[in-house]
Amino acid sequence: MPETTTGKYLSFVQKKVFFLAITTIALILVVGIAVTIGSYDMTITDVYRIIAQGILNPGETTADLVIWNVRLPRVCMGIAAGAGLGICGAVLQAILRNPLASPFTLGITAAATFGASLAIILGIGVFGGSYIVVINAFIFTLIASFAIYALAFTKKFTPGAIIMAGIAISYLFGALTSFLQYVGTADALQQVVFWTMGSLGRANWFAIHIVAAILTVTIPILLWYSMDLNVMGSGDEAAKSMGVDVGRVRVVTLVLTSLITAGIICFTGTIGFIGLVGPHICRMLVGPDHRFLLPASALMGALILICADMASRTLFAPQVIPIGIMTSFIGVPFFIYLFIKRRGMYW
Amino acid sequence: MVKIIIQDLSFRYRSAPVLQGLSFNVGKGKVFGLLGPNGSGKSTLIKCINQILRPQGRVVMDGNEIHRMHISDVARRIGYVPQSETMGMSMTVYDAVLMGRRVHMGWRPAKRDLGIVDRVLHDMKIENLAMEDLWELSGGQRQKVFIARALAQEPEVLLLDEPTSSLDLKHQLDTMETVRSLVSRSGISVVMAIHDINLAARYADTVAMIRKGSIYGIGSPRVLFTPQTVRDVYGVEATFLYDTTGNPVIVPVRGVEEGA
Numbered sequence: 001m002p003e004t005t006t007g008k009y010l011s012f013v014q015k016k017v018f019f020l021a022i023t024t025i026a027l028i029l030v031v032g033i034a035v036t037i038g039s040y041d042m043t044i045t046d047v048y049r050i051i052a053q054g055i056l057n058p059g060e061t062t063a064d065l066v067i068w069n070v071r072l073p074r075v076c077m078g079i080a081a082g083a084g085l086g087i088c089g090a091v092l093q094a095i096l097r098n099p100l101a102s103p104f105t106l107g108i109t110a111a112a113t114f115g116a117s118l119a120i121i122l123g124i125g126v127f128g129g130s131y132i133v134v135i136n137a138f139i140f141t142l143i144a145s146f147a148i149y150a151l152a153f154t155k156k157f158t159p160g161a162i163i164m165a166g167i168a169i170s171y172l173f174g175a176l177t178s179f180l181q182y183v184g185t186a187d188a189l190q191q192v193v194f195w196t197m198g199s200l201g202r203a204n205w206f207a208i209h210i211v212a213a214i215l216t217v218t219i220p221i222l223l224w225y226s227m228d229l230n231v232m233g234s235g236d237e238a239a240k241s242m243g244v245d246v247g248r249v250r251v252v253t254l255v256l257t258s259l260i261t262a263g264i265i266c267f268t269g270t271i272g273f274i275g276l277v278g279p280h281i282c283r284m285l286v287g288p289d290h291r292f293l294l295p296a297s298a299l300m301g302a303l304i305l306i307c308a309d310m311a312s313r314t315l316f317a318p319q320v321i322p323i324g325i326m327t328s329f330i331g332v333p334f335f336i337y338l339f340i341k342r343r344g345m346y347w
Numbered sequence: 348m349v350k351i352i353i354q355d356l357s358f359r360y361r362s363a364p365v366l367q368g369l370s371f372n373v374g375k376g377k378v379f380g381l382l383g384p385n386g387s388g389k390s391t392l393i394k395c396i397n398q399i400l401r402p403q404g405r406v407v408m409d410g411n412e413i414h415r416m417h418i419s420d421v422a423r424r425i426g427y428v429p430q431s432e433t434m435g436m437s438m439t440v441y442d443a444v445l446m447g448r449r450v451h452m453g454w455r456p457a458k459r460d461l462g463i464v465d466r467v468l469h470d471m472k473i474e475n476l477a478m479e480d481l482w483e484l485s486g487g488q489r490q491k492v493f494i495a496r497a498l499a500q501e502p503e504v505l506l507l508d509e510p511t512s513s514l515d516l517k518h519q520l521d522t523m524e525t526v527r528s529l530v531s532r533s534g535i536s537v538v539m540a541i542h543d544i545n546l547a548a549r550y551a552d553t554v555a556m557i558r559k560g561s562i563y564g565i566g567s568p569r570v571l572f573t574p575q576t577v578r579d580v581y582g583v584e585a586t587f588l589y590d591t592t593g594n595p596v597i598v599p600v601r602g603v604e605e606g607a
Contacts, residue, residue, distance in 0.1 A: 005441065005464075009461070009478075140481055231449050234443075235396065237429055238432060241506075244418075258461075
């Protein structure tokens with residue numbers, strides 16, 4: 001019966017909305033738990049109370065200072081970075097029609113690493129000062145992105161062309177970084193390696209404001225393209241026949257995802273697997289409809305990253321394991337699980 | 348009554364011309380078949396009609412030049428079912444058909460959009476598959492889903508690229524009967540590239556035989572299909588039988604050397 005068909009669909013939609021609500025609640029809980037972790041003891045209710053009070057009227061107690069100046073910046077950066085990388089992964093997997101696509105597929109992180117290495121090893125930066133590493137990483141990420149667009153433009157922005165261009169750029173910047181490491185001092189090399197492992201420890205409110213501003217502008221636009229991303233899963237020709245300007249959607253979303261990735265990794269260093277695994281988990285739970293998949297991937301990315309950060313701070317405390325290592329430790333088992341669970345030839 | 352006028356249409360890929368100076372009309376509420384051997388340009392022609400490819404020449408629909416229309420306006424008026432679709436993300440049949448409403452709806456489907464999805468699922472007799480995974484269906488079922496998706500666009504013209512090429516005999520007939528009944532029920536026009544000359548003879552009102560990117564002949568299948576035209580276009584010697592309704596049933600016998 002036709003009524004039953006729509007009823008079933010709407011019931012599916014309700015389940016997806018329910019999943020988003022549950023994930024949001026889980027994220028709020030995990031944030032509370034994450035902020036309690038550290039040498040200064042506090043309860044989760046203290047955390048929520050101090051955060052709620054501090055939004056309007058920041059206090060001056062030790063607990064206030066620990067939360068607002070030390071722990072919350074780290075957790076907020078975790079939310080922003082996880083959400084941004086998660087949503088970028090989902091978008092890139094859609095426009096490149098490739099289940100292995102993530103913000104790192106395009107090789108722009110290799111460019112970020114080169115920019116950071118240039119500043120750390122040779123002290124060369126686009127701008128000097130205390131943000132030389134951050135600005136270098138950001139600028140070189142954008143340079144790599146535009147190089148990829150320019151190369152892919154010659155092949156009409158097909159998914160294959162974009163991936164090939166990404167691989168070429170990745171190898172180029174990888175080689176340049178290796179050269180810098182070859183001539184660098186042992187101390188500088190250690191700093192570069194630490195940078196590439198990723199960390200939320202460098203987070204501060206300035207960085208969070210920058211990333212939040214980028215996400216506030218870009219995420220609504222990406223969500224606006226959700227339906228187009230759904231249609232593009234059917235292939236370029238079918239998508240065009242359904243009224244999607246495939247080339248424009250691909251260029252706009254690529255520019256936005258590059259901007260998000262650049263904005264995040266310049267402050268955190270390389271954080272892998274979030275953008276790859278987050279969308280896959282969500283696709284299994286809410287399906288491929290990007291109207292739900294994009295927000296779900298953002299929430300899941302934030303959740304995984306904060307959990308990984310908690311694990312990195314507590315497993316070998318007081319030693320902090322770089323978060324890039326921890327996300328891979330969490331991500332690889334998930335990835336293997338998905339690989340085994342994958343049905344047939346599709347994703 | 349003419350629905351689409353194609354005038355002096357040519358198309359070339361980078362290296363070689365594929366279509367050269369094609370002109371013909373497609374009638375309103377009619378099934379127009381495009382026939383020809385592999386590489387003759389049938390699929391390319393289909394894609395030139397709805398702007399997937401950009402040809403030279405004119406494609407005019409109800410007085411409007413298609414290539415001056417926005418891609419969304421074209422999608423509101425012309426639906427397209429590709430020959431095959433690469434396997435993509437796992438999705439339900441309902442979600443796949445809802446994609447056809449993309450050009451009409453905003454971010455969220457309205458009641459009307461859901462109603463239309465219901466209707467086309469019902470019309471295509473696949474409402475029982477609505478919550479099944481698209482990629483776990485048989486080829487014939489999937490073909491119906493793709494036709495349903497195109498119908499969800501509420502098109503005036505439906506372009507079908509080899510709609511029966513990967514189907515067994517039963518599903519071939521099933522698909523063609525569905526197309527025929529759509530045309531008589533809703534009055535849409537259908538342009539289909541088709542390999543099977545017997546299906547074309549049975550279900551098309553008019554056919555164009557294409558050879559090496561040019562039109563060899565246009566007309567009703569009963570008139571156009573002769574041993575000589577089949578030999579000229581396909582390079583095949585064929586025996587002609589006739590069914591009870593007078594439609595030709597063409598039995599290919601042997602290939603003939605070109606120029607023989």
